[in-house]
Amino acid sequence: MRDVAVVSFAQAPNVRNAGAMNEVEILMPVVAQALEKSTLTLQEIGFTCSGSSDYLAGAPFSFVMAIDAIGAWPPISESHVEMDGAWALYEAWVKIQHGAADSALVYSFGKSSPGQIRDVLALQLDPYYMAPLWPDSVSLAALQARALLESSAYGEKDLAEVAARSRRNAQSNPKAQLAGDFDLAALLAEPYLVSPLRKHDCPPITDGASAVVLAAGDLARRICERPAWIRGIDHRIEPHALGVRDLTRSPSTELAGEKAGAAQGPLDLAELHAPFTHQELILRDALGLKEGVEINPSGGALAANPVMAAGLARIGEAASRILSGSANRALAHATSGPCLQQNLVCVLEGE
Amino acid sequence: MVPPPEEMLSAGYALEYTYTRSVGPAIGRFLTGLRERRIEGVVGSDGRVIVPPTGYDPQTGETLENFVEVGSAGVVTTWAWVSEPRSNQPLQHPFAWALIKLDGADTALLHAVDAGDESRMSTGMRVRARWREETTGHIRDLACFEPEAA
Numbered sequence: 125m126r127d128v129a130v131v132s133f134a135q136a137p138n139v140r141n142a143g144a145m146n147e148v149e150i151l152m153p154v155v156a157q158a159l160e161k162s163t164l165t166l167q168e169i170g171f172t173c174s175g176s177s178d179y180l181a182g183a184p185f186s187f188v189m190a191i192d193a194i195g196a197w198p199p200i201s202e203s204h205v206e207m208d209g210a211w212a213l214y215e216a217w218v219k220i221q222h223g224a225a226d227s228a229l230v231y232s233f234g235k236s237s238p239g240q241i242r243d244v245l246a247l248q249l250d251p252y253y254m255a256p257l258w259p260d261s262v263s264l265a266a267l268q269a270r271a272l273l274e275s276s277a278y279g280e281k282d283l284a285e286v287a288a289r290s291r292r293n294a295q296s297n298p299k300a301q302l303a304g305d306f307d308l309a310a311l312l313a314e315p316y317l318v319s320p321l322r323k324h325d326c327p328p329i330t331d332g333a334s335a336v337v338l339a340a341g342d343l344a345r346r347i348c349e350r351p352a353w354i355r356g357i358d359h360r361i362e363p364h365a366l367g368v369r370d371l372t373r374s375p376s377t378e379l380a381g382e383k384a385g386a387a388q389g390p391l392d393l394a395e396l397h398a399p400f401t402h403q404e405l406i407l408r409d410a411l412g413l414k415e416g417v418e419i420n421p422s423g424g425a426l427a428a429n430p431v432m433a434a435g436l437a438r439i440g441e442a443a444s445r446i447l448s449g450s451a452n453r454a455l456a457h458a459t460s461g462p463c464l465q466q467n468l469v470c471v472l473e474g475e
Numbered sequence: 476m477v478p479p480p481e482e483m484l485s486a487g488y489a490l491e492y493t494y495t496r497s498v499g500p501a502i503g504r505f506l507t508g509l510r511e512r513r514i515e516g517v518v519g520s521d522g523r524v525i526v527p528p529t530g531y532d533p534q535t536g537e538t539l540e541n542f543v544e545v546g547s548a549g550v551v552t553t554w555a556w557v558s559e560p561r562s563n564q565p566l567q568h569p570f571a572w573a574l575i576k577l578d579g580a581d582t583a584l585l586h587a588v589d590a591g592d593e594s595r596m597s598t599g600m601r602v603r604a605r606w607r608e609e610t611t612g613h614i615r616d617l618a619c620f621e622p623e624a625a
Contacts, residue, residue, distance in 0.1 A: 243561065252502050253527045254585055258563040263572045264610050266555030267585075274553070274598055319556035319593060363533035367583030368525065371553070424576050 125175045127151040128220050129351030132161035133440030135334040137430030138301040141237040149235050150333045158335035163347045170225025172202045173216045175209035175232035176432045179244050190233060208232060209334060209436030210458030210468050216338055217357055221397035226340045233333035234432035241329055241431065249462060250364050253276060262326055266318040268371040268463040269402040273320060275372050276407055280320060285309040286401040287426055294423025301428040302328050302408035327399040332430025345361040352443035352472045356384030360467035371463050377410035380469040386411055391416040392451040395438035397458045399425045406464065407457060439470050446474045501530035504542055510612035516545050516580050516608050516621055520579040523581035546578030548603035550621060571596045575620060587619040
């Protein structure tokens with residue numbers, strides 16, 4: 125295996141509505157900043173891969189337009205996944221493992237504000253059994269939350285604690301959308317949005333973008349003082365039908381964590397892509413995270429949830445703490461699909 | 476020169492994905508069953524009855540072909556209460572989403588439950604299908620489910 129590291133990360137301010145700014149305009153400064161931090165120019169980058177969803181823009185092949193944000197002349201080697209950018213990073217990592225490139229630019233973006241994201245996400249479901257019923261993303265998460273609450277020792281207070289801690293942590297993240305000190309009792313006094321979930325159990329609706337630069341071996345050492353080495357990365361998926369799965373567990377996260385070697389050393393922090401509060405509890409258990417592992421110092425997806433970019437941002441946030449020297453070993457997680465259907469785990473280390 | 480309106484050619488334009496899909500042997504069989512007000516599942520590799528049926532086993536990937544009829548009533552395994560339904564959802568007054576394990580099935584089906592009030596919902600409660608008057612071979616031939624207890 126080749127040593128591959130995250131050498132830079134940049135993200136756009138996470139906002140409820142970027143207004144007239146289109147995806148290209150959101151992306152351009154983010155990509156420029158990630159490249160500048162890496163010291164590489166676009167022409168020195170060996171491979172470019174992006175993650176986004178045409179369903180957000182409501183236009184087929186809308187991701188092609190986003191290439192304007194990086195410029196593709198002279199021609200570049202480029203690919204795209206209709207997934208969160210964390211999976212674009214995985215593709216880039218594989219490309220580097222193959223020896224087809226020594227560096228990669230990975231970017232992702234999502235502008236949820238123009239549509240109804242709860243309905244748009246229903247379109248990722250089985251088109252015969254589920255999508256025609258239009259079960260929105262909050263309702264499906266609520267089914268999972270109740271299953272967890274009724275089969276475990278967790279209560280609604282545990283969910284509110286996740287929300288309060290996430291938004292407290294987000295106070296030190298200038299790019300976060302939702303940050304502040306929230307009183308637990310006040311949170312629990314709020315009405316349900318879709319019972320048993322309250323508004324604070326759900327992610328904000330966010331427009332945003334992220335970019336990461338990867339580099340292999342000596343190149344990473346040359347351009348970066350302290351690269352965040354990817355020591356393990358793996359992703360797994362569960363069946364499509366919700367009624368076939370045990371929604372109170374995340375076996376795909378367990379397996380991805382095991383394959384990525386999450387437990388092979390002490391972790392300083394974990395950036396978990398848990399858009400809903402109860403999902404953080406499920407993920408913590410699936411990964412066997414011990415007391416003392418700092419969870420989502422960035423605030424996580426409960427503080428900013430740019431759909432398609434929130435998973436890549438978890439890898440970027442975890443890596444940035446290694447790049448800065450404030451952490452030595454970190455876990456990053458990304459999810460996709462309803463109720464944590466698919467999960468990716470990436471373990472990062474300093475040298 | 477712009478021609479007068481009556482001479483201008485015009486055509487309607489609908490923004491849509493005009494794909495036609497074939498539903499195949501498993502989903503097709505399930506939907507045909509619904510049209511006849513019958514619910515069918517398929518026996519999985521481990522003997523579990525999977526409802527709604529899939530063409531392949533969700534764990535092993537094995538092709539599944541052993542279809543069995545299950546009941547049109549069953550038990551709620553988890554639920555969520557929607558106080559403000561969205562315009563395209565099955566019911567336009569407050570209702571519950573539920574995963575429902577039908578009698579004879581080992582997995583649960585997602586659908587709406589018309590319970591009237593959240594206090595009538597509980598995990599483990601029994602519900603039965605309410606069929607649409609006209610069935611067409613679609614998941615919404617099941618209008619929703621309703622509590623068995625009056």
